[in-house]
Amino acid sequence: MFSRQTAAEIEKAAKEFALEPEALLAIAEIESAGQVFAKVDGRNEPLIRFEGHYFDRRLSGAKQEEARAAGLAAPTAGTIANPRSQAGRWEMIAQAAAIDHVAAYESTSWGLGQVMGAHWQWLGFDHVDALVAEARSGAAGQARLMARYIDKAGLADALNAHDWESVGHGYNGPGYAKNGYHTKLADAYRRQIDGPSPGDLTMSVGSRGELVTELQEALAALGYSVDTDGIFGPGTAAAVRKFQQDHRLAADGIAGERTQAAIRSALQPGVAGFWAAIRRWIRSLFGRS
Incomplete structure (x- = not known):
């Protein structure tokens, strides 16, 4: 679950893009497990995931060979594993950026909504660095980035109508049903509407956020x-x-x-x-x- 401050930022972004706040909170909860920042060298950074097959597609020649040799790029999805810790992932993206800064940032999903950097131009940013700056600016920037993607992808009506299958397909991809993404969204939305139960507020081993x-x-x-x-x-x-x-x-x-x-x-x-x-x-x- 999110803090009151983060929930308020997500609600503000939802209203800016004419989205139902509880529905946007549901997507944010599923995508981030309620966690907004990771501590990396003492600073708060957005959660990231690096995609080695994206990186591979954006490289050629000597750069591609270097990235593959370093275990940072491969033509097949899932070949390059992400470190378990966010600090390890930030170290990985730094290594990738040393080979090609733009390609590395484009090959990373950013923040609450896990929005791919490759979408920067489609989403109206001047450069991938502008998208990254939005994600790194705080919970508000991450929420705006997620809401912007939903609006641009034409998912606003489905989200506001609670058509979780359409939202799941549009946001999570054609394999959404296999992972039960749409049912997870429905359950998360129900928690937003009904409020947390006492059990939801109890924290034990395995809890995150x-x-x-x-x-x-x-x-x-x-x-x-x-x-x-x-x-x-x-x-x-x-x-x-x-x-x-x-x-x-x-x-x-x-x-x-x-x-x-x-x-x-x-x-x-x-x-x-x-x-x-x-x-x-x-x-x-x-x-x-």
């Missing part, structure tokens, strides 16, 4: 060691368990309603936060976890 990032940032601010990558992995679960132990909660490593409320309370200045900090300090002196 901005709410996980906010949880991680809160734990880090409270002195717990945790990566702020938006992915609830074993390290985050361990930090949650330690927080729960420190605050006499059931130490299950799951950030449910009570744990999240306790974290919010601990972040507030006052007696409770002061004594929690003192307890952690005493434990650190005696080497207790």
Whole structure:
């Protein structure tokens, strides 16, 4: 799920392009799993995916040979695997850009809506760098880019009519049904309309998105060691368990309603936060976890 601020930016972009906000939020949720940024060398960057077969098509001669030898290009889709981490993907695109900057950026999908850089001219940008700058400008730029693509692709009417099969075919391609893309969109839209259930707000191993990032940032601010990558992995679960132990909660490593409320309370200045900090300090002196 998205933070309130990001949801507001997506809603603003939807209104600018005459799209139903909840429907645009549904696509953004499916495309990004609720995650807007990745930390790359300490800075927030949009999520990306590099397509080696796109890169291969845009190269020829010595550049193509160099890219293929480096494992960055291949004529067949799926041959070049993306690193699991976004930092690894940004490193990959930097290597590709060193061979051909324009071709590398055109061969990458950008941001919330995973819009291909190759569409820059069709979408009305002066250069692929302008499309990339929009994606890197923040959640608002990513939302505008996604909405612009939907409008240009002629999918606005289908989106507003909740014709998820047409939207799925137009946005995800002819293989949309195999992955259940249209049913995922319908479920995501229903969550936007009905609001999240208590279970949707509970975070545990496997959860992703901005709410996980906010949880991680809160734990880090409270002195717990945790990566702020938006992915609830074993390290985050361990930090949650330690927080729960420190605050006499059931130490299950799951950030449910009570744990999240306790974290919010601990972040507030006052007696409770002061004594929690003192307890952690005493434990650190005696080497207790």
